[in-house]
Each structure stands twice: as C-alpha cells, then as structure tokens.
Amino acid sequence: MPLTNVVNNAPVVSGSTNQISVIRSGITDTVSLNTPVTTSTQPAFMAYLSATESNVSGDGTTVKVVYDTAPVNQGAYYDTTTGEFTVPVNGNYIFTASNILMNTVLVTGYNAALNTSASGVIYYTSVYAGTYPANSTRTTVGSIFLPLTAGTRVWMTITSSGNGSPVTSILGSATTVYTYFCGYLVL
Amino acid sequence: MTTTNVLNNAPLIVGTPNQVSVSLPVTAPALTLATPVTTSTQPMFAVYLSNTEASVTGDGTVHQITYDTVLVNQGSSYNNSNGQFTVPVSGNYLFTTCNITSTSDITTGYSSSFATSASATIYYATYYVGTFSSGIFKPMDGSIILPLTIGTTVTVSVTVSGQATKVASLRGSSSTIYTYWCGWLML
Numbered sequence: 001m002p003l004t005n006v007v008n009n010a011p012v013v014s015g016s017t018n019q020i021s022v023i024r025s026g027i028t029d030t031v032s033l034n035t036p037v038t039t040s041t042q043p044a045f046m047a048y049l050s051a052t053e054s055n056v057s058g059d060g061t062t063v064k065v066v067y068d069t070a071p072v073n074q075g076a077y078y079d080t081t082t083g084e085f086t087v088p089v090n091g092n093y094i095f096t097a098s099n100i101l102m103n104t105v106l107v108t109g110y111n112a113a114l115n116t117s118a119s120g121v122i123y124y125t126s127v128y129a130g131t132y133p134a135n136s137t138r139t140t141v142g143s144i145f146l147p148l149t150a151g152t153r154v155w156m157t158i159t160s161s162g163n164g165s166p167v168t169s170i171l172g173s174a175t176t177v178y179t180y181f182c183g184y185l186v187l
Numbered sequence: 188m189t190t191t192n193v194l195n196n197a198p199l200i201v202g203t204p205n206q207v208s209v210s211l212p213v214t215a216p217a218l219t220l221a222t223p224v225t226t227s228t229q230p231m232f233a234v235y236l237s238n239t240e241a242s243v244t245g246d247g248t249v250h251q252i253t254y255d256t257v258l259v260n261q262g263s264s265y266n267n268s269n270g271q272f273t274v275p276v277s278g279n280y281l282f283t284t285c286n287i288t289s290t291s292d293i294t295t296g297y298s299s300s301f302a303t304s305a306s307a308t309i310y311y312a313t314y315y316v317g318t319f320s321s322g323i324f325k326p327m328d329g330s331i332i333l334p335l336t337i338g339t340t341v342t343v344s345v346t347v348s349g350q351a352t353k354v355a356s357l358r359g360s361s362s363t364i365y366t367y368w369c370g371w372l373m374l
Contacts, residue, residue, distance in 0.1 A: 036229050036262070037374050038278040044373060046279075046332040072279050072334045096283075096330035100314045136317035137296075141329045143283070177310040182332040184281065187374045 042187075043088050045078035046071055048180035049172030058107050058168035060161040065099060065170060067156075067181045078183070085183050087152040092186045096143040097125055099158050100171035100178040105134050108162030112140035117153040125156075132162075137171065145186070156181050230275050231371035232265040233258040236359030244347045245290060245354035251344045252286065252357065254368050265370075272370055274339045279373045284312055285328035286345050287358040287365040292321045295349030299327035304340040312343075319349075324358065332373070343368050 047067035056063045066083035078085045087093065099112045108131060114123040125142025132138065140158065148154070160168035171178045234254035243250040253270035260267075264275045274280070286299045295318060301310040312329025319325065327345060335341065347355035358365040 036276040036278075036372055037226065038276065038372065039374065042374065044279050044332060046334070072332055074279070094281075096281075096332075098312065098329050098331070100311065102316075133317065136315075138315050138317070139311075139313045139329070141313065143330050171314070175308060177308060177331075178314055180310075180331060182281075182330070184332065184373060 040074060042074060043077050043093075043185040044072055044074045044183070045085060046180060046182045047073070047078055047080060048177045049170060050174045052102075052172045053170040055104075055166040055169055057101075057110075057158060057160040058103055058105070058163045058166045060159065061166060062157050062159045063170075065156045065158060065179065065181070067179070069174075072182075082155075083181075084153045084155045085181075087148045087150055087154065089185060090149050092145055092147050093154075093183055094143065094145050094186055095154065095181070095183045096141075097156050097181045098139060098141040098179065099156065100137060100139055101158060101160060101168055102137045102171055103132060103134065103160060103163075103168045105163055105165075105167040107132050107160050107168060110138070110140065110158070110160040110168070112142065112156060112158045114144060114146075115155055115157055116146070116148065118149065154183065227261065229261060229372055229374065230264050230280075231259055231261040232272065233367065233369040234260070234265055234267060235364045235367035236357060237361040238359045240357040240359060242353040243355065243357055244288075244345060245292070245294060245350045246352055247346065247348040248353065249344050249346045250357070251342050252366070252368070254343075254366070256361070259369075271340045271342055274335045274337050274341070276372060277336045279332055279334050280341075280370055281330065281332050281373050282341070282368070282370040283328075283330035284343050284368040285326055285366065286343070287324050287326055288345060288347060288355050289324050289358060290319070290321050290347060290355045292350050292354040294319045294321075294347050294355065297325055297327060297345070297347040297355070299329065299343060299345045301331060301333070302342050302344060303333070303335065305336065321354070341370070 047070040050069045068080050070080050077088050109129040111127040112125045126140035234257050237256040255267050262275050265272045296316045298314045299312045313327035
C-alpha cells in the first residue's frame with residue numbers, strides 16, 4: 001500500500017487497488033473496502049411527523065413542516081423543534097421527503113418544496129394543479145441532490161391553495177410513518 | 188504491515204492488509220476522498236418486476252411484491268423468490284421504490300409502503316385517497332432512510348382499495364423497468 005505523507009494538517013488521501021486512505025477527524029475511523037462500511041458520524045437524518053397538523057393550508061398558506069420525531073439523526077444536525085437541518089460540512093447532500101396532504105374541502109393545487117437559507121431558490125419536490133375534491137388524500141414525494149455549504153439551513157414546506165380557508169392537513173401518526181424528511185451527505 | 192507516520196498535529200495513518208485507519212489529533216471538519224470510490228461488498232440491491240402481476244389487489248388486499256429480477260445484489264441479501272431484503276449489517280439504509288399499478292375499475296385509494304420484521308410500523312412511500320378512474324397507470328414511488336439492525340427483513344407492499352374484487356395489477360416487463368425497488372447501506 002502506498003502511503004502519502006502528511007504535512008501541516010492538510011487533507012491527504014491515497015489509494016491502491018483495494019484500499020483507500022482517508023483523513024478522519026477527532027477519533028480514529030476505520031475504512032475497509034473488503035467489508036461493508038458504516039460510519040456513525042456521516043451526517044444523516046430521517047424524521048417524521050408523529051401527529052397530524054390539522055387545517056394548516058388550503059388557502060395558499062405556505063407552511064414549514066416540523067418533523068418532530070427523528071429515528072436517525074447522526075450528528076444531531078436536524079432540529080426536531082424547528083424542522084431545519086443545518087449543513088455541518090460542505091458537500092453534496094441528497095434529500096428525500098414525502099408529505100401526505102388531506103383536504104376536507106375542494107382545493108385546486110398543492111405542492112411540496114425544499115428551501116435553503118443560502119438563497120431564495122425553491123426546490124419543488126411536487127407541484128400539482130387541478131381539481132381535488134373534498135376528503136381526498138395525496139402524496140407529495142420527491143428527492144434531490146444539492147451542493148451545500150456549512151451553516152446553510154434546509155427545511156421543507158407545503159402549500160395547498162384554492163380555498164378561502166385552511167382546509168388542508170398534513171397527515172402524521174406516532175405508529176405509522178406517513179410524512180417524513182430524510183437527508184444524507186453523499187460520499 | 189503497520190505503518191505510522193506522525194508529524195506535529197498531523198493525521199496518524201495505520202495500515203493493515205485489509206484496512207486503513209486514520210486519526211487526526213485535532214478537529215477537522217470533513218472526510219475528503221480525492222478519488223472516486225466503489226466497493227463490491229457494500230450491501231446494495233436494485234430489483235424489478237419482469238412480468239405484470241395481474242389482479243393482485245383492488246379490494247384492499249395488502250400485496251407484498253416479489254421483485255423477481257435482479258440488476259444489482261451485492262452481498263445477495265435480497266431474495267428474489269420471496270421479495271425480502273435481510274439486513275446483513277446494522278446501519279442506516281436508503282430505500283427507493285416505484286410501483287406502477289393499473290386498474291380495470293374505479294378505485295378509491297392506493298398506497299405503497301415499506302414494512303420491517305422489527306416492528307409493526309408501516310412506512311408509507313405513497314398514500315392516496317380519492318376517486319381514481321380505471322385504466323390509469325399510477326406510480327407509487329418514494330424513498331426513505333431507515334435505521335435497521337442485522338437480521339431484520341424488509342419488504343414492499345402495495346394496496347389498492349375501493350372494489351370488492353381484485354381490479355388492480357402491478358405492471359412489469361422484462362424489457363422495460365416499471366416496478367422496482369432499490370436499497371443500500373449508506374456509507
């Protein structure tokens with residue numbers, strides 16, 4: 001195995017046919033390409049809504065979804081009280097979200113979007129326009145890769161429109177996972 | 188072989204025939220890889236349905252899908268005879284699925300979901316309630332990160348409801364990939 005010298009705390013990577021050498025911070029990590037690899041430190045989260053948020057949109061209101069329960073939250077960069085993921089390390093992240101929306105009265109549009117504090121750009125995961133009758137339920141689902149810099153905050157919003165009052169709810173449950181948000185720093 | 192290389196405040200690299208361990212005595216923000224990395228052993232699968240499964244639901248039956256054809260099955264943890272993925276290493280897994288259904292009559296709900304042997308919790312990828320015309324192909328897609336322990340089995344199911352008989356089929360083809368499931372152990 002070739003070893004690359006290390007000087008002045010600079011990042012160093014060397015590789016050979018079956019191995020890679022990588023710099024890890026703080027503690028010793030082991031990387032082997034001959035067995036499955038996991039890390040306990042790679043930023044990753046999965047959070048879901050444990051109770052329905054009733055009548056939060058339907059009148060065009062854009063609502064931030066606060067996924068309050070997080071079975072996965074490596075590094076604790078997702079905040080279950082604000083619904084925001086704060087990017088800990090520059091890199092490319094994959095996000096995936098599914099938000100189940102219910103309307104008790106007819107609506108004419110709904111969407112789900114990923115937002116970042118880095119810019120005003122909205123990244124839609126789903127956009128629907130049409131006629132959606134009373135008492136229907138639908139899924140806004142999508143995934144995206146984004147290049148992000150440390151400190152950027154990321155969150156999801158939903159919007160439902162077409163009615164004069166908030167008739168759209170976001171479906172949540174403690175025992176069944178309907179509405180969730182996941183993110184991961186891609187190697 | 189064990190090689191160490193220690194400079195002031197520099198990473199410590201220890202190599203053995205199958206692994207490289209690196210530690211850094213001070214906090215550094217990130218793991219950085221300078222070359223593309225692939226592994227042949229990371230648990231990973233991509234499987235699809237090679238033939239249409241006719242009349243499997245529509246009456247509320249929860250139909251577990253047996254994706255019969257394997258594109259990728261590193262570690263052989265997916266079983267294409269029963270549709271089960273058995274977790275080979277504890278960790279966080281990313282799953283994505285898309286299941287295309289068609290119906291021969293009006294239906295009132297359709298969904299697809301992940302289930303595990305670890306608990307009774309259902310993780311919905313897609314969840315729709317309403318009135319849906321016959322004949323329309325409906326994609327039931329979604330992605331999720333799940334924390335899983337070794338030995339747990341994971342399956343994907345679809346449910347279509349609204350009729351007394353099984354009016355819904357799952358679309359499959361050997362030459363076109365409609366209905367598939369992918370998963371991998373996140374690095």
